[in-house]
Amino acid sequence: xxxxxxxxxxxxxxxxxxxxxxxxxxxxxxxxxxxxxxxxxxxxxxxxxxxxxxxxxxxxxxxxxxxxxxxxxxxxxxxxxxxxxxxxxxxxxxxxxxxxxxxxxxxxxxxxxxxxxxxxxxxxxxxxxxxxxxxxxxxxxxxxxxxxxxxxxxxxxxxxxxxxxxxxxxxxxxxxxxxxxxxxxxxxxxxxxxxxxxxxxxxxxxxxxxxxxxxxxxxxxxxxxxxxxxxxxxxxxxxxxxxxxxxxxxxxxxxxxxxxxxxxxxxxxxxxxxxxxxxxxxxxxxxxxxxxxxxxxxxxxxxxxxxxxxxxxxxxxxxxxxxxxxxxxxxxxxxxxxxxxxxxxxxxxxxxxxxxxxxxxxxxxxxxxxxxxxxxxxxxxxxxxxxxxxxxxxxxxxxxxxxxxxxxxxxxxxxxxxxxx
Amino acid sequence: xxxxxxxxxxxxxxxxxxxxxxxxxxxxxxxxxxxxxxxxxxxxxxxxxxxxxxxxxxxxxxxxxxxxxxxxxxxxxxxxxxxxxxxxxxxxxxxxxxxxxxxxxxxxxxxxxxxxxxxxxxxxxxxxxxxxxxxxxxxxxxxxxxxxxxxxxxxxxxxxxxxxxxxxxxxxxxxxxxxxxxxxxxxxxxxxxxxxxxxxxxxxxxxxxxxxxxxxxxxxxxxxxxxxxxxxxxxxxxxxxxxxxxxxxxxxxxxx
Numbered sequence: 209x210x211x212x213x214x215x216x217x218x219x220x221x222x223x224x225x226x227x228x229x230x231x232x233x234x235x236x237x238x239x240x241x242x243x244x245x246x247x248x249x250x251x252x253x254x255x256x257x258x259x260x261x262x263x264x265x266x267x268x269x270x271x272x273x274x275x276x277x278x279x280x281x282x283x284x285x286x287x288x289x290x291x292x293x294x295x296x297x298x299x300x301x302x303x304x305x306x307x308x309x310x311x312x313x314x315x316x317x318x319x320x321x322x323x324x325x326x327x328x329x330x331x332x333x334x335x336x337x338x339x340x341x342x343x344x345x346x347x348x349x350x351x352x353x354x355x356x357x358x359x360x361x362x363x364x365x366x367x368x369x370x371x372x373x374x375x376x377x378x379x380x381x382x383x384x385x386x387x388x389x390x391x392x393x394x395x396x397x398x399x400x401x402x403x404x405x406x407x408x409x410x411x412x413x414x415x416x417x418x419x420x421x422x423x424x425x426x427x428x429x430x431x432x433x434x435x436x437x438x439x440x441x442x443x444x445x446x447x448x449x450x451x452x453x454x455x456x457x458x459x460x461x462x463x464x465x466x467x468x469x470x471x472x473x474x475x476x477x478x479x480x481x482x483x484x485x486x487x488x489x490x491x492x493x494x495x496x497x498x499x500x501x502x503x504x505x506x507x508x509x510x511x512x513x514x515x516x517x518x519x520x521x522x523x524x525x526x527x528x529x530x531x532x533x534x535x536x537x538x539x540x541x542x543x544x545x546x547x548x549x550x551x552x553x554x555x556x557x558x559x560x561x562x563x564x565x566x567x568x569x570x571x572x573x574x575x576x577x578x579x580x581x582x583x584x585x586x587x588x589x590x591x592x593x594x595x596x597x598x599x600x601x602x603x604x605x606x607x608x609x610x611x612x613x614x615x616x617x618x619x620x621x622x623x624x625x626x627x628x629x
Numbered sequence: 630x631x632x633x634x635x636x637x638x639x640x641x642x643x644x645x646x647x648x649x650x651x652x653x654x655x656x657x658x659x660x661x662x663x664x665x666x667x668x669x670x671x672x673x674x675x676x677x678x679x680x681x682x683x684x685x686x687x688x689x690x691x692x693x694x695x696x697x698x699x700x701x702x703x704x705x706x707x708x709x710x711x712x713x714x715x716x717x718x719x720x721x722x723x724x725x726x727x728x729x730x731x732x733x734x735x736x737x738x739x740x741x742x743x744x745x746x747x748x749x750x751x752x753x754x755x756x757x758x759x760x761x762x763x764x765x766x767x768x769x770x771x772x773x774x775x776x777x778x779x780x781x782x783x784x785x786x787x788x789x790x791x792x793x794x795x796x797x798x799x800x801x802x803x804x805x806x807x808x809x810x811x812x813x814x815x816x817x818x819x820x821x822x823x824x825x826x827x828x829x830x831x832x833x834x835x836x837x838x839x840x841x842x843x844x845x846x847x848x849x850x851x852x853x854x855x856x857x858x859x860x861x862x863x864x865x866x867x868x869x870x871x872x873x874x875x876x877x878x879x880x881x882x883x884x885x
Contacts, residue, residue, distance in 0.1 A: 243884055285699050285768070285769070288849075288851070289699060289704075289850060289851070295849075295851045295855060296855070296858070299855075440884055444880050445880060445881060445884065448873065448876050448877045448880050448881075449877050449881070451873045451876075451877075452870060452873040452874050452876075452877045454873075455866060455869055455870025455873045455874075456870055458866050458870075459863065459866045459867060459870060462859065462862050462863055462866055463859075463863065465859070466855055466856060466858065466859025466860075466862060466863070467671055467856065467859055469855070470772055475772060475773050475774055475775050476773070478769040478772040478773035478848075479765075479769075479773050488808070
C-alpha cells in the first residue's frame with residue numbers, strides 16, 4: 209500500500225491536516241479488487257449511482273410538490289405541465305424507483321449465487337438487507353405522494369396490515385395514519401419520511417461500503433484473494449468498467465423515461481384519490497408483488513403479515529442457514545440448480561402477486577410461498593451437510609484445479625482483513 | 630461478453646414483461662383493437678388537423694358535461710392556433726374572478742391564461758345534472774385508462790344494441806368496451822354531430838378518433854418534446870457507452 213504523492217501544494221496542505229485525499233486514494237483509486245469480477249459485480253456501484261439520481265430528482269420535485277390532500281394531485285400535474293422539464297424530472301424519479309429495484313434485486317441475487325453473504329461478509333450482507341427494507345419503506349411512501357387512486361388505496365391496504373398485530377395493532381395503525389383513516393396527516397408524515405429515509409439509506413450505504421472495504425469484494429470463484437497477483441486497483445480498471453455498465457443502464461432507463469414513461473405505473477394513479485370509490489384491483493408496485501403474493505397466500509391475516517415480513521427477515525439469518533464453506537455456486541453442483549429454481553420461484557411469486565387471489569392462483573401462491581421458505585429453512589442447511597462441492601482453484605490467478613483432484617474444497621487460509629496504511 | 634448480454638437480455642425481458650402487462654386489454658377484460666395513431670412510436674407526433682377537429686368535438690360535445698381542468702386556453706397554441714385566435718376562443722367564455730376591492734366576486738370574459746371553464750360548479754352539481762353519475766375530468770383520460778387512446782376510441786365508437794340476455798339497468802347504456810358493459814353516459818357522438826371546418830366528414834368513428842387524439846394531447850401536452858429529446862439523449866448515450874466500452878477494452882488489455 210503506497211502513500212500517494214500529490215503534486216498540487218494546496219492538496220498537500222489540506223491532506224496533511226485532513227487526510228481526505230489519502231483516504232480517497234486508498235478507497236477509490238488504489239483499492240485492491242479481485243481481477244476476475246464479472247459484469248454482475250457492476251450492480252453495486254450502479255445502485256449507489258441510482259440512489260444519487262433518485263435523491264437529486266426527488267429534491268427538485270420536492271421544490272414543486274404540495275403535500276396536502278386537496279393539492280397534491282394537482283401539484284404533480286403542474287410539475288408535468290407547467291414546470292420547465294418537470295415531466296422529465298418526475299418520469300426519471302418514478303421510473304428510477306423501478307430501475308432501482310431491478311438493480312438491487314440483481315445485486316441481491318448475485319450475492320446469493322456467489323455466496324457473498326458468507327464469512328467474513330455477514331454484516332455486509334445484513335446491512336444490505338437493512339438497505340432493502342429502507343428502500344421498500346421509502347418507495348411505498350413515495351408512491352402515496354401523488355395522491356392518486358392507487359396511492360390512496362395502496363396506503364390503506366398496507367397500513368391496515370399492522371392492525372393484525374395483537375393488542376397494539378389498532379393503535380399502531382392510528383399512529384401511522386395520524387387519525388382514523390388515511391387522510392391529510394398520513395400524507396404529510398409520509399412526505400416527511402419519504403424525504404428523510406433516503407438520507408438514512410445513504411448512511412447505511414456508507415456502512416455497507418466500510419464493511420465491504422474491510423475484506424474487499426467477493427469474486428466469481430468465491431475464494432479469497434491470495435496476494436497482489438490476484439487483484440487490480442479499483443481505478444482505472446473498475447471505474448471504467450462501472451462507467452460502461454452505467455452507460456448501458458442509462459440507455460435502458462432513458463428508453464423507458466422517454467418512450468414508455470407510464471409502463472411501470474398503474475393507470476388508476478392518474479385518477480385523483482377518492483375514499484368513496486375502491487379500484488377493482490388494488491395492486492402494489494411490481495417490486496412488492498412477490499411479498500404481496502406471500503401475504504395473500506396465508507389464509508390468516510396475522511400469519512400472512514408475519515410470513516411477508518419473515519420473507520425478508522429470513523435474509524438476515526441467511527449466513528447461518530447456509531453453512532457450506534464454499535461460497536460460489538460454480539463449485540456447488542446442487543446449490544447451483546437450486547439457485548435457479550429459487551429464482552424461478554421468486555419470478556412466479558411476482559407474477560402471482562399481480563393476479564387476483566382466486567382459483568388456481570391461490571394454490572400456486574401457496575406452493576410458491578412454501579417453496580420460498582423451504583429453500584431457506586430446510587434446503588440450504590441440508591445442502592450444507594449433504595452436498596459435495598467441487599474442488600476449488602488454488603487462487604484467482606491460477607484458476608487451475610488441484611492436480612490430485614482436491615476434494616472437499618476447504619479453504620485453508622482464513623480471509624485476512626485489508627491492511628490499513 | 631456473455632454476461633453483459635445476459636444482463637441486457639434480462640433487463641430487456643423485464644421491461645417487455647412490464648410493458649406487455651400494461652397495454653392491449655381494457656380493465657373490463659375486453660380486448661381493445663389497436664389503432665394506428667400518428668403519435669404512437671418513437672418518432673410519433675400529433676397531427677395538428679386531427680387535434681383541432683378533436684378540440685372542436687370536445688368543445689361542442691364533451692364540454693357540456695366533462696371538465697378539462699388541467700388545460701388552459703393558452704395551451705391551445707400546441708394545436709396550431711395563433712394567439713389572436715386563442716383570445717377569440719377565450720372571449721366566448723365567462724369565468725368567475727374576484728374578490729374585487731369591494732369584496733365581491735364578479736364574472737368577466739376569459740383570457741388565455743384561464744383554465745378551461747368547467748361545466749358544473751362542483752361534483753354534486755355534476756351528479757345532479759347526470760342522473761347521479763359523475764362525468765370525470767378529461768385532462769388525464771388517456772393515461773388514466775388501461776388501453777389509453779385505443780380504449781377511448783373503442784368506447785366512443787362502441788355503443789350498440791345490447792346483445793340478447795344482457796341486462797341494462799334503468800338510465801344505463803350498453804357499451805361493448807366499458808367494464809361491465811353498462812355505462813351511464815349515453816352515446817355522445819352522432820353522425821354529423823359537428824361540422825368540421827376542414828371538410829372532413831364527421832362520422833361517429835371520425836369524431837371518436839379525433840377527440841381521442843385530442844385527449845391524448847391533453848393528457849400529455851409535452852409528449853412531442855419528450856420524444857424529440859429522447860432520440861437525442863439515446864444517440865448521445867449510445868455514443869458515450871460505446872466510448873466507455875472501447876476505453877474498458879483498452880484499459881483491461883493488460884489484465885490476464
